[in-house]
Amino acid sequence: MARAQFDRNEVIEKSIELFWQKGFNASSMEQVVKRTGLKPGSIYYSFGNKEALFRESLESYARKRAAHLHKILDAAPTVGEGLCTILEEVVEESAKENYCSCFLVKTRLELAAEGNELYKYASAKLDEVEALLESYLKKEYSKKVSQRRATSLMMHIFGVRVYGYREGCVERMRQGLREGLPWLPWK
Amino acid sequence: MARAQFDRNEVIEKSIELFWQKGFNASSMEQVVKRTGLKPGSIYYSFGNKEALFRESLESYARKRAAHLHKILDAAPTVGEGLCTILEEVVEESAKENYCSCFLVKTRLELAAEGNELYKYASAKLDEVEALLESYLKKEYSKKVSQRRATSLMMHIFGVRVYGYREGCVERMRQGLREGLPWLPWK
DNA sequence: CACCCATTTGAATAATCACTCAAAAAACTA
């Protein structure tokens, strides 16, 4: 076998599922073995160790999320409408079964102690999301207003990511978002 | 020894410190042994098991937080001013070394999978905080407005709890809060 | 076809985990 037999993307996909749902510490490599079907040796040969596999999963997740945000904001007629779409999506995501917030947010909260590298990575990626929002806002607002509103948006997104665990909270969150972000073109 | 030799409150206090900082899964009972100075047998004899000790720690934390919120809101000249004080405190807390968000929020995010009892408890306590805020708001606003603003406040608090890990973010968050909560009497 | 080497295998390893228990010790009671 000169080339690996498994599909690397599929393995990362399954790992994201597990790590996102359970977090770093509650996920065991045995569970990774079970979900991916690979043997322990293969996983370690291909990915190094648990932290490296987790990191690759986080990277993949962050890449896809950033691409998605870009796509929506580029497709929207105005920045404001794009932001409304994003927020509405985040709200609706919380209504799904097995909702588990945002992989980056969860990692930031779980691994903050001791300056963990995975924490640093998740934090850097979240900062990048804010920078992305700010850059789009600058198309319509001054630098000062854009920065303030980007931070406000981030806090609302984080808010929904935590609030969303509550059952039957979708309408409440919609109201709350309209209250806190009245400058957006809500429908 | 008919009565325990250690101070139960002190042990819970040390446990809160550990569990709050590291979370449930990254905290080992050996670390509890080290921090409290008790022997394993004593801990299990007095508290049952890890989950029960964690729960007692969570309960103690939640009780103290709720009392603190009540105290501030009762002492403030107006509800709005009390809310500003609370938010400013949460922001300033994030600037401390070893900042670790909110024990309840961290527990909610870490243990949501599989309907864990500790997750349910943390969630219920967070819901109670919102109910508390809403009851104070009703003194000055209609039921509808109070509910909407209580949710908005909760989302902002959650937002700060997650955003606060970012370094040098205090001024940013202050700006963001004023942007999202313009109806509060900010100074 | 034969060789090579990347990859797979799965049992094994050592560390750590939550938790237990029988015996010792230390209060309270009479």
Next chain:
DNA sequence: TAGTTTTTTGAGTGATTATTCAAATGGGTG
């Protein structure tokens, strides 16, 4: 002070953890 009950002690348990490795496997290449 003698006896009873509660609490402490700390070595020990079995399960689970992340990780390793020598041997087997099989695709690519000449």
